[in-house]
Amino acid sequence: MQRIAVLLALTIALLIPAQLEARGIKESDIREHIAVLASDDFEGRAPGTAGEDKTINYIAEEWGSAGLSPASRNGDWFDPVPLMSYKPISDEVRFKRNRRSLRFNQKDIILVGNSTDYTKKAVPVHFAGTGLKADGSIVTDVAGKAVLMLLDVPEDVKSEFRSPRKRSAAMIADGAEAVIYITSSDDWKATLRRFRRASINLKGQRARAPIQGAISTEFAVGLVTSGGRDWDKLLAKGDGSDFNGIDLGITGEFNVSTEISQIDSANVIGKIPGRKPGNGAVLFLGHWDHFGYCGDEGDEDRICNGAVDNASGIAVLIEVAEKLARKKHDRDIYFLATTAEERGLFGAYEYARNPAFPLKDVVIALNIDTIAIAPRGAKVAIVGRGTTPLDKVVEKVARKQKRKIEETDDANAFIERQDGWALTEQGVPALMVGGSFADMELLQNFLSGPYHGVDDELTDETELGGAAEDADLHVALGKYFASTRKYKRAASGD
Numbered sequence: 352m353q354r355i356a357v358l359l360a361l362t363i364a365l366l367i368p369a370q371l372e373a374r375g376i377k378e379s380d381i382r383e384h385i386a387v388l389a390s391d392d393f394e395g396r397a398p399g400t401a402g403e404d405k406t407i408n409y410i411a412e413e414w415g416s417a418g419l420s421p422a423s424r425n426g427d428w429f430d431p432v433p434l435m436s437y438k439p440i441s442d443e444v445r446f447k448r449n450r451r452s453l454r455f456n457q458k459d460i461i462l463v464g465n466s467t468d469y470t471k472k473a474v475p476v477h478f479a480g481t482g483l484k485a486d487g488s489i490v491t492d493v494a495g496k497a498v499l500m501l502l503d504v505p506e507d508v509k510s511e512f513r514s515p516r517k518r519s520a521a522m523i524a525d526g527a528e529a530v531i532y533i534t535s536s537d538d539w540k541a542t543l544r545r546f547r548r549a550s551i552n553l554k555g556q557r558a559r560a561p562i563q564g565a566i567s568t569e570f571a572v573g574l575v576t577s578g579g580r581d582w583d584k585l586l587a588k589g590d591g592s593d594f595n596g597i598d599l600g601i602t603g604e605f606n607v608s609t610e611i612s613q614i615d616s617a618n619v620i621g622k623i624p625g626r627k628p629g630n631g632a633v634l635f636l637g638h639w640d641h642f643g644y645c646g647d648e649g650d651e652d653r654i655c656n657g658a659v660d661n662a663s664g665i666a667v668l669i670e671v672a673e674k675l676a677r678k679k680h681d682r683d684i685y686f687l688a689t690t691a692e693e694r695g696l697f698g699a700y701e702y703a704r705n706p707a708f709p710l711k712d713v714v715i716a717l718n719i720d721t722i723a724i725a726p727r728g729a730k731v732a733i734v735g736r737g738t739t740p741l742d743k744v745v746e747k748v749a750r751k752q753k754r755k756i757e758e759t760d761d762a763n764a765f766i767e768r769q770d771g772w773a774l775t776e777q778g779v780p781a782l783m784v785g786g787s788f789a790d791m792e793l794l795q796n797f798l799s800g801p802y803h804g805v806d807d808e809l810t811d812e813t814e815l816g817g818a819a820e821d822a823d824l825h826v827a828l829g830k831y832f833a834s835t836r837k838y839k840r841a842a843s844g845d
């Protein structure tokens with residue numbers, strides 16, 4: 352008897368998890384997709400490379416065999432995303448004060464132009480501090496000037512003003528001839544690597560200054576000092592009280608060569624057609640791209656494979672599509688894999704510019720990025736909490752999945768750093784939901800570790816428990832929001 356009881360208990364213990372696992376999306380299936388997408392063969396999935404072709408074809412094939420229909424504007428799987436690439440070739444710079452050339456020993460400068468050969472003399476050099484005035488507005492009156500701006504801002508500056516891109520965009524709009532970041536010396540090598548990588552724009556989207564670039568703090572100090580000013584005093588001015596920048600009494604002469612080329616990249620898009628058209632649609636998205644060859648020249652491993660960021664998200668999108676395509680739903684469900692997220696959310700911006708169906712018809716957009724972080728049992732965080740009326744509904748679906756909810760809005764720190772933001776800016780209810788943004792300690796470990804480097808690879812230790820659980824959650828969210836009976840939205844225009 353006893354033995355039978357033990358055996359029975361064992362059998363039940365072994366059977367139950369197996370059955371549960373069988374119903375949900377399997378870690379091993381997610382792992383298989385990541386193994387392909389993050390393999391060296393895919394070369395780090397940089398836009399415009401052979402790695403792109405392999406990646407977008409893999410996604411289209413997987414979605415096709417899952418039963419999705421192609422849904423691009425051309426009727427195939429691929430929506431073109433034209434990108435412009437600006438690669439610095441050489442820069443020669445001379446600075447003068449009262450017509451005398453300034454001599455100092457710094458070479459830490461990198462500049463990139465918006466034309467192939469840029470030459471200009473006598474450009475007044477302007478120190479803008481953080482680029483921010485005391486009231487939070489951005490420094491102005493920089494037309495025709497070469498602006499030096501501190502890349503980093505003090506801790507207490509509001510998040511909406513922290514972005515160097517925003518600060519420089521305002522100065523470019525004001526007519527700055529050059530926007531040059533001053534980087535802390537510790538970060539100089541990384542800055543150099545970033546700028547050498549070529550900067551990328553969505554064609555026709557973002558204005559550039561005639562020249563942009565960076566210098567090290569030492570360079571800036573050398574320049575200011577040899578121009579007869581005190582760096583510390585200057586810094587104090589530019590770091591607090593009302594300050595609109597200061598002309599240094601120095602002019603710059605610039606000769607900058609830049610290689611400019613167009614990259615024809617693509618978003619991948621498919622759909623599960625709904626039974627009741629005209630009721631809006633659910634949109635799942637995630638970025639397929641990563642940095643390609645990113646390690647230093649001469650290093651043995653130079654490929655940034657992007658296993659977690661974001662092969663994991665694409666793997667989950669493939670599995671979620673496969674699960675949802677097994678049944679009919681009321682609303683259309685779209686799946687979008689975007690390009691060039693890593694370079695500035697460009698695929699998502701292009702989608703927002705030319706969507707597959709009107710943006711006002713998006714019932715919910717759910718972005719999936721960097722999902723292989725937390726183990727099973729993580730709480731569910733919402734990036735975008737409080738920005739849509741959907742939090743309570745999402746939480747209800749998550750609780751039904753036996754998930755606990757992260758009640759804080761800490762995850763919103765990432766809201767502008769993910770593809771959903773390009774949609775949020777257009778008024779689309781876009782959220783990123785899941786466990787990897789709930790456990791900040793684990794997430795920070797990743798961000799200060801393998802993130803955006805050659806070590807973001809698939810290993811035996813890669814945690815996929817949370818990803819599988821989040822995949823199940825997305826299937827549940829897809830079913831819920833695609834049902835006109837379960838989720839009634841206000842008619843568009845209301």
Ligand SMILES: [Zn+2]
Pocket residue numbers: 660693803
């Ligand atoms: Zn990334």
